[in-house]
Amino acid sequence: MKLLTVDTIAEARRKLLDCVKDRRIPFERVEVEQALGCVLAEDMISPLDIPGFRRSTVDGYAVISADTVGAGEALPVFLNLAGSVEMGKAGFAGAEAAAGTKVADFSIGRGQCAEVPTGGMLPEGADAVVMLEYSEPFDAVSVAVYEPAAVGSHVVQIGEDVRRGAPLLRRGSVIRSQETGVLAAAGITKAPVYAPFTLSVISTGDELVSPAALPGPGEVRDINTWALGALAARSGYRITASQTLKDDPAALEKAVRAAMETSDVVVLSGGSSQGAKDLTAGIFTRVSRPGVFCHGVAIKPGKPTILGYDEDSATILAGLPGHPVSALMVFRTLFSWLALTLTGRREPFPIPAKMSCNLAASPGRALYQPVALAPAGNGYLAKPLFGKAGMISTLTAADGYVVVDLNKEGLQKGEDVWVHLWGEGL
Amino acid sequence: MKLLTVDTIAEARRKLLDCVKDRRIPFERVEVEQALGCVLAEDMISPLDIPGFRRSTVDGYAVISADTVGAGEALPVFLNLAGSVEMGKAGFAGAEAAAGTKVADFSIGRGQCAEVPTGGMLPEGADAVVMLEYSEPFDAVSVAVYEPAAVGSHVVQIGEDVRRGAPLLRRGSVIRSQETGVLAAAGITKAPVYAPFTLSVISTGDELVSPAALPGPGEVRDINTWALGALAARSGYRITASQTLKDDPAALEKAVRAAMETSDVVVLSGGSSQGAKDLTAGIFTRVSRPGVFCHGVAIKPGKPTILGYDEDSATILAGLPGHPVSALMVFRTLFSWLALTLTGRREPFPIPAKMSCNLAASPGRALYQPVALAPAGNGYLAKPLFGKAGMISTLTAADGYVVVDLNKEGLQKGEDVWVHLWGEGL
Numbered sequence: 043m044k045l046l047t048v049d050t051i052a053e054a055r056r057k058l059l060d061c062v063k064d065r066r067i068p069f070e071r072v073e074v075e076q077a078l079g080c081v082l083a084e085d086m087i088s089p090l091d092i093p094g095f096r097r098s099t100v101d102g103y104a105v106i107s108a109d110t111v112g113a114g115e116a117l118p119v120f121l122n123l124a125g126s127v128e129m130g131k132a133g134f135a136g137a138e139a140a141a142g143t144k145v146a147d148f149s150i151g152r153g154q155c156a157e158v159p160t161g162g163m164l165p166e167g168a169d170a171v172v173m174l175e176y177s178e179p180f181d182a183v184s185v186a187v188y189e190p191a192a193v194g195s196h197v198v199q200i201g202e203d204v205r206r207g208a209p210l211l212r213r214g215s216v217i218r219s220q221e222t223g224v225l226a227a228a229g230i231t232k233a234p235v236y237a238p239f240t241l242s243v244i245s246t247g248d249e250l251v252s253p254a255a256l257p258g259p260g261e262v263r264d265i266n267t268w269a270l271g272a273l274a275a276r277s278g279y280r281i282t283a284s285q286t287l288k289d290d291p292a293a294l295e296k297a298v299r300a301a302m303e304t305s306d307v308v309v310l311s312g313g314s315s316q317g318a319k320d321l322t323a324g325i326f327t328r329v330s331r332p333g334v335f336c337h338g339v340a341i342k343p344g345k346p347t348i349l350g351y352d353e354d355s356a357t358i359l360a361g362l363p364g365h366p367v368s369a370l371m372v373f374r375t376l377f378s379w380l381a382l383t384l385t386g387r388r389e390p391f392p393i394p395a396k397m398s399c400n401l402a403a404s405p406g407r408a409l410y411q412p413v414a415l416a417p418a419g420n421g422y423l424a425k426p427l428f429g430k431a432g433m434i435s436t437l438t439a440a441d442g443y444v445v446v447d448l449n450k451e452g453l454q455k456g457e458d459v460w461v462h463l464w465g466e467g468l
Numbered sequence: 469m470k471l472l473t474v475d476t477i478a479e480a481r482r483k484l485l486d487c488v489k490d491r492r493i494p495f496e497r498v499e500v501e502q503a504l505g506c507v508l509a510e511d512m513i514s515p516l517d518i519p520g521f522r523r524s525t526v527d528g529y530a531v532i533s534a535d536t537v538g539a540g541e542a543l544p545v546f547l548n549l550a551g552s553v554e555m556g557k558a559g560f561a562g563a564e565a566a567a568g569t570k571v572a573d574f575s576i577g578r579g580q581c582a583e584v585p586t587g588g589m590l591p592e593g594a595d596a597v598v599m600l601e602y603s604e605p606f607d608a609v610s611v612a613v614y615e616p617a618a619v620g621s622h623v624v625q626i627g628e629d630v631r632r633g634a635p636l637l638r639r640g641s642v643i644r645s646q647e648t649g650v651l652a653a654a655g656i657t658k659a660p661v662y663a664p665f666t667l668s669v670i671s672t673g674d675e676l677v678s679p680a681a682l683p684g685p686g687e688v689r690d691i692n693t694w695a696l697g698a699l700a701a702r703s704g705y706r707i708t709a710s711q712t713l714k715d716d717p718a719a720l721e722k723a724v725r726a727a728m729e730t731s732d733v734v735v736l737s738g739g740s741s742q743g744a745k746d747l748t749a750g751i752f753t754r755v756s757r758p759g760v761f762c763h764g765v766a767i768k769p770g771k772p773t774i775l776g777y778d779e780d781s782a783t784i785l786a787g788l789p790g791h792p793v794s795a796l797m798v799f800r801t802l803f804s805w806l807a808l809t810l811t812g813r814r815e816p817f818p819i820p821a822k823m824s825c826n827l828a829a830s831p832g833r834a835l836y837q838p839v840a841l842a843p844a845g846n847g848y849l850a851k852p853l854f855g856k857a858g859m860i861s862t863l864t865a866a867d868g869y870v871v872v873d874l875n876k877e878g879l880q881k882g883e884d885v886w887v888h889l890w891g892e893g894l
Contacts, residue, residue: 074679078698092860093688099857101741129715129741130675130687159741161675161790161858163686174742203859211864218890219702220863223695223792226679227688227860249556249587253500253652260589261556262519262653269649272504276645289555315527315555315585316600364587366649391867391889393819394847420884421820421847431525432587433629434518434653437646438637441817458846463817464644 046337080235091201104168214386238280242301322361344372412440472763506661517627530594640812668727704807748787770798818886838866
């Protein structure tokens with residue numbers, strides 16, 4: 043058996059980044075309504091002040107605050123009703139081009155007020171709004187005000203939500219419902235979002251049949267094509283091809299070469315046997331230059347991972363273990379991470395929890411341990427789920443996983459840990 | 469001003485559930501590869517044992533454990549090599565129909581062993597596997613074993629991953645990458661998943677123009693059509709129509725009636741002014757029977773919320789505040805919740821955190837306070853984000869929100885809270 047040096051996760055990640063360090067990550071401009079869940083590829087600067095005029099946050103009367111000094115329940119201040127602001131109606135004080143100079147189409151002077159609805163524009167001269175609840179029409183032309191108004195009360199100032207020229211959203215932000223809203227407010231109908239990276243999945247093994255087939259003796263249905271494809275899709279990759287193949291070196295090499303034409307990343311998930319690993323390494327060496335740069339990763343599960351790079355086609359080659367749990371864990375640790383990193387996206391918030399029991403780990407390999415979360419008091423307990431290699435049910439029962447560093451011998455019951463959710467987001 | 473009774477969130481939720489209590493929630497069978505992120509509509513029972521045969525988890529030799537008793541580094545046990553298991557190759561011992569009775573196409577007897585690769589099928593007679601690392605070919609027909617093997621070691625038993633007839637996945641599970649994997653393993657190529665509920669968004673206000681338009685004086689771009697549509701889509705609704713309309717009672721009534729034909733839920737997000745609220749209540753009363761059943765919800769922001777139901781068309785009518793933050797918060801609290809509840813889906817895990825400062829709340833209304841999360845020690849601080857009504861930037865800066873119960877006067881600095889993520893998942 044050849045004994046090759048194994049990389050730590052940090053080393054494997056650094057080498058992966060090195061492969062793509064000179065690459066421009068492509069992006070596309072997409073209708074905002076179609077961009078939900080996409081990652082912004084540029085900082086978005088607000089082209090205008092939001093709001094573009096002084097808006098009332100309540101139903102009430104726009105007033106000059108100085109006029110309301112001393113108003114009280116027993117002794118109201120009486121103001122002359124100069125008019126009523128209609129929603130969406132106003133005139134320009136300045137040139138039409140100069141945003142931020144809009145005013146209502148009438149102004150009020152000392153001793154005057156104007157009726158204004160929630161969201162309505164303050165007339166020029168007014169500097170505050172008194173709520174309906176603290177005022178009362180006295181007669182057709184005057185209003186009683188029962189409370190003094192501070193300057194700016196119940197008013198959103200021009201640009202108070204977002205100032206013109208200020209960052210609206212940052213590169214790397216995921217577009218959620220509220221981000222579509224702020225883009226709408228700014229009049230931005232197309233957003234620059236990262237194009238997905240392209241990825242092919244080739245699942246190999248003489249024992250594999252497709253999920254739709256009835257396995258013969260010694261055969262199993264292929265899990266990795268679907269599961270790795272699904273995880274890749276969630277992580278920002280577009281699947282260009284996926285197939286299940288037997289361990290035939292010539293056919294595999296042909297499939298890898300074809301996939302390299304169309305993909306940024308080619309994933310070959312092989313058996314975890316030494317023979318399958320050697321097969322993968324041989325193919326990667328033949329099809330790529332400079333070729334294999336990682337012969338194993340110090341991670342459990344997932345050690346028999348092989349990484350290579352082909353400069354001509356700018357393709358990363360990933361030989362993942364055949365065990366689905368290992369394959370998914372390694373993909374997440376290296377390739378979900380890579381997509382996040384290249385797009386500047388933040389890792390989803392891990393959840394703080396306490397270990398429900400002791401957990402032993404082997405030194406020299408980082409342990410990625412699936413756990414279930416159980417609420418306990420003001421937090422959670424993380425309960426490890428143990429399963430032999432290749433058992434997929436360990437992962438369907440898992441809410442996430444904890445990581446035990448390669449220089450740690452394990453975790454104590456009650457120890458504080460971070461649980462990385464294996465959730466819908468990723 | 470009419471003073472009407474306001475419902476608590478619990479009351480409003482109960483009334484919403486009452487509307488749909490007799491309804492069968494429709495589901496559809498979808499190719500698993502297309503079902504990522506969907507919610508399972510039925511418990512899935514495993515039609516077979518996984519694995520269907522005894523699999524080795526390592527490269528090594530299949531042995532009879534009793535033969536290895538006393539083996540050690542100094543004094544190995546020598547076994548006769550009876551053959552080699554090939555991946556995916558084996559014969560049937562029993563009838564082909566009886567799953568679980570498959571064995572390798574040869575068997576071993578006392579004193580014998582067989583080479584077996586990772587994932588390979590154990591020959592009949594063998595009950596354990598010795599790793600390559602603890603064994604050595606001695607000559608062409610015999611193997612030295614340096615370690616005793618316990619019964620079952622390095623073997624996944626038939627049905628150990630999933631037993632035939634056992635629950636594979638539960639109704640209400642969201643299909644993540646690993647769920648596609650377990651369905652593949654079970655040979656289930658189509659999954660029963662809930663069909664999305666249908667929903668129309670009508671955003672009203674004389675001040676509203678479309679995001680693509682240049683707002684005139686006193687006008688603002690409509691945020692709610694996009695933002696509510698996006699949140700609804702994330703929550704399990706399919707948007708059948710969305711439009712921005714002026715506050716014209718006849719046009720609005722016509723639009724609501726048309727939307728009721730095609731939608732399970734019609735959302736009318738109006739101005740938050742009293743006039744707009746009365747307009748919405750009037751329309752709902754005219755178009756539906758039994759009509760309006762909730763005239764306000766004790767939630768901040770979002771009190772001016774109106775709910776109604778029309779039995780004939782089986783449509784829920786929702787009059788939401790015009791302020792985007794209020795509209796999104798109410799939608800999430802009532803309608804994202806409704807979709808989760810009807811499909812048996814679990815609420816995403818809230819994150820435990822400590823308040824970064826005091827937070828005052830008004831008694832009588834549950835406060836939904838947007839917060840940003842900051843890592844601090846073994847957990848997080850939740851930092852409230854304050855913004856006046858209608859400021860969308862409060863939500864784009866927020867990672868989630870905390871809820872202050874309506875009978876609480878606020879939160880203390882350092883108090884334990886749960887942060888509900890306003891994330892990509894929902």
